[in-house]
Amino acid sequence: MNKEFKMVFVLTLVIVIAGGILAYTYVATQRDIEKNLENAKKKALLAVVNGTSDYQEVKINDHASIFAAKDAQGNVIGYGVMIEGAGFQGPIKVMVGFNNDGSEVLGIEILENVETPGLGNRIVEDWFKKQFAGKTPPIEVLKGKTPETKSQIQAITGATISSRSVANIVNAAAQALRNYLSGAGGASTEKDLQTSFANCFPNAKLEKAGNYYLIKGKENTLIGYGVISKALGYSDTISILLAMDKDLKKILGIIPLAGEVMSERTKFDGFLKSLINKAVPLKLSDLDVASGATVTQDAIVSAINNGYENLKKEIK
């Protein structure tokens, strides 16, 4: 009995002490570790988008982030997309710089790779990376031929797969940025839309009219307009139906369609209701923003304002 107690006691004591020491070391080093990660990102972004002095990071998913690169005056001068994709031997992580509308690659930087040293690993060499600057994605890899168009690069001799992997990753980055800029993703079907609409406005109906919707009441009188609008939220793209009165002065309602506004609907219900009858464009400072979900609420507000702008253009 005594011996068993001693076993348990000693083992517990050792674990508690070790745990304490580790907790202390973790806290003491964590700030530096995070700073290093942040610095690595910043350095890569500076290398691919010239003149960046500040940036804003938007996480797309676990393997991709988009950085809006800003100059000293705060203007967006380009985008960096940090994205991971498959290489020959393992994942390759690349920072790809794009111009303002995502149509041209400014430069690339290889952050992580485990390609074969001396062969695939040559993707980190300057001459290879520089080939991407000024190119228009999707980029095609040529083997042993000199590139002729603005969408071609030359493969590294003996490392065609690694070269192609980098090009694929750059193309994926271009796609991710395009999705981000156009707010695509989180699509919902027409039927879902009608159902959600009917739940919110039982006495009205929604009629598609090109890129927007007409909201009609009894006897087909026009009550207002609707438009689907998207924006990048905290974890994914959110999509809403913005319903406005027929003078486009105030909000009739906001129907969540996809993204976190939909999946965590109860959390944002109060916020969405508080926006009814508000005048657009909304200003964030005038709103009652709940703490803890500001990114999503920012996204909702920008989706509403964008939707309003689009609607205004369509109806005129």
Add this chain to the structure above:
Amino acid sequence: MAPNKRSLGYEFIKGLFKENPVLVQLLGLCSVLAVSNAVINSISMGLSVLFVLFFSSFVIALIKDFVPNEVRIPVYIIVIATFVTIADLFLRAKFPDISKALGPYIPLIVVNCIIMGRQEAFTKKNKLLPSIMDALGMSLGYILTIVTMGIIRELLGFGSIFGYKILGSWYKPILVMILPPGAFLTLALLIGFMNFVTKKE
């Protein structure tokens, strides 16, 4: 075999050649093969092993009398894992590039047989001072081997040492030396050389 009667100097020196952990005992080969493709990686790995082995032996020598025999292995592992984690966090905080190059091999020091092996084979049966000398000797033996491998592989595979070009442009790097086969070849030649020398004595 009465290890207590040997001098402290012997406990230290034996790890360098006579009982070299890598070339004679053939322990901890995984990390030696994996990270010895550049001198700087070899040195960082070697120093990490030195740190972990030294402090593990130190702590285990101090507490071994209180630890019941039945739970000694879990206690050793906890002590070793603690120091390995400290080394890993320290490298990640202060030397991020080296940490990235060594990748998973730092956390894997936990299962490096040299460290566990020394605790079972030596520290368990000896006092504090001989244990520390043994740990230092074994670590230096490990460092000596992994750095030698790093020098040979980096020189032949890249034509450089510490990343500085040593061999001129006339030299065409032997790529295989920095790939896994190069690690096995170099290690085999070093072990062969070691056997050749000890046989002569």
